[in-house]
Structure formats: structure tokens, C-alpha cells
Amino acid sequence: MGTVARNTRADRTELRVLRRDEWNTWYDALITAFGGTPESAEERELWDGLTEVDRSLGIWDGDACVGTAGAFSFRVTVPGGASVPAAGVTMVSVAATHRRRGLLTSMMRRQLDDVRSWGEPLAVLTASEPAIYGRFGYGIATLRGSAEIDTARVRLTVPPGTEDVRLRYADPGAVREQCEAVYARQVAGRPGMLARRPGWENLPLLDPESERQGTSPLQCVIAEREDEVVGYARYFVKPEWEDSVPKGEVLLRDLEALDPAAYAALWRFLFGIDLTSKLSLRSRPVDDSWQHLVSDLRRCGLRQQDSLHVRLVDLGAALEARTYQTPVDVVFEVEDAFCPWNEGRWRLTGDAKGASCKRTEEPADLALSVRELGSVYLGGFSLASLAGAGRVRELRAGALAEASLAFASAVAPWLPHGF
Structure with a gap:
């Protein structure tokens, strides 16, 4: 979305893309938010080199950085073996002095808009506090x-x-x-x-x-x-x-x-x-x-x-990027209040060779939110298990078993290291 500044509170705070010469101040704010224990020079140098500043956001209150968020350029393996572009959400923090002002929501809103504009169908993260990210559409996808x-x-x-x-x-x-x-x-x-x-x-x-x-x-x-x-x-x-x-x-x-x-x-x-x-x-x-x-x-x-939490940013492209263990033909009714471009009915057809996922007016077979699709996307959790928790509703008899089997993976998904 470019680097145009945007006020998150009309009175004083400003959300904008990070500049290279601001990295130390930005990273110090992150360290403070995570308890203030200094990192070694070796570790700090590594993350300085890995940070993609043009994909990083900061919230500023005057000269003070009070919010941080980054997004690495990753490619993640999906069922079928394809390597799919994904934004690796990282270094997210809000200063304790600026809580309950909507700053985190504003960063998540801007970041997902950016990820969509970059043409990346997925956003992924590891969470220091897992309860935070479900409301932004992230589902736990790997253990x-x-x-x-x-x-x-x-x-x-x-x-x-x-x-x-x-x-x-x-x-x-x-x-x-x-x-x-x-x-x-x-x-x-x-x-x-x-x-x-x-x-x-x-x-x-x-x-x-x-x-x-x-x-x-x-x-x-x-x-x-x-x-x-x-x-x-x-x-x-x-x-x-x-x-x-x-x-x-x-x-x-x-x-x-x-x-x-x-x-x-x-x-x-x-x-x-x-x-x-x-x-x-x-x-x-x-x-x-x-x-x-x-x-x-x-x-x-x-x-x-x-471990890894997954968010489908472009639902159709994400579901088309992977393959399916058994043939599947199912219509999802999807809720996604935070990224409304994913809302509505989608027909997924696919098998072990490929898939198509397009908008449709046909009757829905399963109703769920984008968070549940994130959880099952890599094959680590099943739609049937989520249905048992009341998070997926079967609208056509047999659709749940069909889709659950199709979304499975022969091996458990796994994130080899954090970021």
C-alpha cells in the first residue's frame, strides 16, 4: 500500500512504514515490550540483517515508537509440495503505555491490506500469546x-x-x-x-x-x-x-x-x-x-x-495452491469480518493433482469462518474435529466427512524454527 502515513489516533499517534535509519529505535521498543532484557550483539545483528524494513510498520507518538510489526517474505510448503508465498508476521508489539487504544488492530488491518496488495495468499505467525490472533482470522495450523x-x-x-x-x-x-x-x-x-x-x-x-x-x-x-x-x-x-x-x-x-x-x-x-x-x-x-x-x-x-498460525488472505488463491488427498467438491459459506473480501460462498473442487476455488451462488455444504480454514489448511487439524467443537456446521449430509478426508496430510505439518 505504499508508505503514506496514517493517523491511528487523530490527536497524536502515526502509523507508517519503517525507515532504515529508525530500525534501532523500533527494535528497542520491541525489546522493551517483551520485558526489556537486552539481546546479545550477535542476535541483534542477525535480526537487523533479516528485517525487511519496507514490509515493517511502526506506530509513533512524537519521537517515541509505541508499536511494531514486521512481515518477512517467506515461502511455505503446503500439502502437495508447492511452495506458496506467505507473509511471516513478526516482531509485533504495543507499548504498555499505549494499550487499549486500538493500535494493534490498526497494525493488523494495515498489514493484511498490504499482504493482499503484495499478492501473497497467506499470512503466518507464531504467537507469544495465542489468544490474541484469532480475532484477526488466524487459526492454529501446526503443533x-x-x-x-x-x-x-x-x-x-x-x-x-x-x-x-x-x-x-x-x-x-x-x-x-x-x-x-x-x-x-x-x-x-x-x-x-x-x-x-x-x-x-x-x-x-x-x-x-x-x-x-x-x-x-x-x-x-x-x-x-x-x-x-x-x-x-x-x-x-x-x-x-x-x-x-x-x-x-x-x-x-x-x-x-x-x-x-x-x-x-x-x-x-x-x-x-x-x-x-x-x-x-x-x-x-x-x-x-x-x-x-x-x-x-x-x-x-x-x-x-x-506453533504456526495461518491466515488465508486471498481465500481462493490459497485453497487453489494446495492439493487434496481425496477428490473433493464442496461449497463453503465463509465468515471473515476482518477481511470482508473473503466473505461469502466458495466452491472448492480438487484432488491430488490440483484444485479450483471460485465464488458461487450454489447452496452451501459447510459453514465456518476463515479461522477454521486456516487451522485445517496445512492438514494438521480436521474439519470434523472443529465441527465437534461447534466451529464448523454441516449443511449437507456427508460433506463434513468428504472435506475432512480431503484436507488431510500424509505427514504432520511442522514449522522447523521460529521467526
Whole structure:
């Protein structure tokens, strides 16, 4: 929508696109809103380089920045493997001194208008407070799994070929390109994964000493077969002793592998690190295959938490961008008060080869809001589950089962890292 300033309160505040020379003031306002704990110079430099200032908004009260919001240029994998443009909503804050004035709503309004003008059918975010974003049409679309595995008591059963994989320690920075190539080959295979643009390969290597909290520096092990890197694991080790007995912890940052044998070899390595008895995972797919390698899932302390929230900005284009697991022909009656251009009836027809989603006057089969479509978009939740909560209404018998099955994904959607 350009850079024309717009008043959010006629008396004093101004909403406008960020300028490069304002970034430090803008980012300081964000840090203050999130508690005021300073970041390391390394982390601040990374986010300075990644911020797209022409896609970032600030609200100013005189010389003071009192509201922030950004939007990264992402491409996110959707069911069927397509990589779809998406605005990665980020760095959203309102100063505590300026609450309850409609500033957040004004930024969300401007931002979604901008995203539409950029021709991006999706907006996505991770939420520090998930209750905030539903009213703007965002639905929880992916979950992340965490676990605390008792490696002293849990054993692994690995598949044939694991012994053929060679593991070696490597400096994380020295093998960044090889690890990034492994990551890139995984992106199309799982909905929710992000195709990383230049600069984003540095995010998994972020390791400020001030934030280690007793852990080692970031460590890396790579898996090789015939001199080709086929997997990697990046992790920290936190030494701990109790009555002269080692009880150290391994904290996994990320792990990717191109085949089951390399995958199993990396997990077996993590389970067997000397002087440790616990492996902690903080963000893994909820259907991660390590759960089928372990001897006792009950001793793995599994938990789930919301991760990626999805908002359909251009409903028709978004639903046409993905494929459908089974043939579907359904008419949705959609509510979207915040983006009224999505309101009304849409006929979706599609299968595993492609889809069409057009406006229609035909009778509706299912009634729901754009928030529910965001939740099911990547295949992580079902329309039937949402109907059980009263958030989807079936208007034609059989339509709910048909559409629920069609929207499913063969693998659970997953966001590999925050932004």
C-alpha cells in the first residue's frame, strides 16, 4: 500500500512504514515490550540483517515508537509440495503505555491490506500469546512436539543400513552449506516448512555465550555416506552431576536426515553421548519417527504446543495452491469480518493433482469462518474435529466427512524454527 502515513489516533499517534535509519529505535521498543532484557550483539545483528524494513510498520507518538510489526517474505510448503508465498508476521508489539487504544488492530488491518496488495495468499505467525490472533482470522495450523527422554533407560532399535553411515564432529559454521543443502531437500516433503532465503541459514547457528545457561557451545555432528552429507544434528550438552554420578543433558536444536539409516544413526549418537542421561527436544514434528525407534515411549515425557498460525488472505488463491488427498467438491459459506473480501460462498473442487476455488451462488455444504480454514489448511487439524467443537456446521449430509478426508496430510505439518 505504499508508505503514506496514517493517523491511528487523530490527536497524536502515526502509523507508517519503517525507515532504515529508525530500525534501532523500533527494535528497542520491541525489546522493551517483551520485558526489556537486552539481546546479545550477535542476535541483534542477525535480526537487523533479516528485517525487511519496507514490509515493517511502526506506530509513533512524537519521537517515541509505541508499536511494531514486521512481515518477512517467506515461502511455505503446503500439502502437495508447492511452495506458496506467505507473509511471516513478526516482531509485533504495543507499548504498555499505549494499550487499549486500538493500535494493534490498526497494525493488523494495515498489514493484511498490504499482504493482499503484495499478492501473497497467506499470512503466518507464531504467537507469544495465542489468544490474541484469532480475532484477526488466524487459526492454529501446526503443533510442535517436545520431549525429555530418559536415555539411561530407553533403548533404540535401528533399521538395517545404520552401520553403513559414518558420523563425524564438525564445526557448525564450516559445514553450514552442506547442512543447508540437506534441509533444502526436506522442505517440499512436509507442509509448514519454510524455504529459507539467503541469511536465514545463520539462524540455526545463533549461539550467544550470554544465553547458554551452563551448556556447551553449539555442537554439530554430520552423517555421511560415500563422502556425501546425508544428515546432521546440532545440539548442546549441559553437564550435571549428582553424588558423583553423571546426569548430563543433551539439548537438541535441530536434526535432519535424507534416509532412515542416517536418521537412526544420528538419534543413536545423541542417545549415547558420554556422561549424559537425558535428551531434551523442544520443537519436533508430532509424528517424528524417533517415536518408533524407542523401547519405552512412556519414559519420553511427550508434550505438544501450538506453533504456526495461518491466515488465508486471498481465500481462493490459497485453497487453489494446495492439493487434496481425496477428490473433493464442496461449497463453503465463509465468515471473515476482518477481511470482508473473503466473505461469502466458495466452491472448492480438487484432488491430488490440483484444485479450483471460485465464488458461487450454489447452496452451501459447510459453514465456518476463515479461522477454521486456516487451522485445517496445512492438514494438521480436521474439519470434523472443529465441527465437534461447534466451529464448523454441516449443511449437507456427508460433506463434513468428504472435506475432512480431503484436507488431510500424509505427514504432520511442522514449522522447523521460529521467526
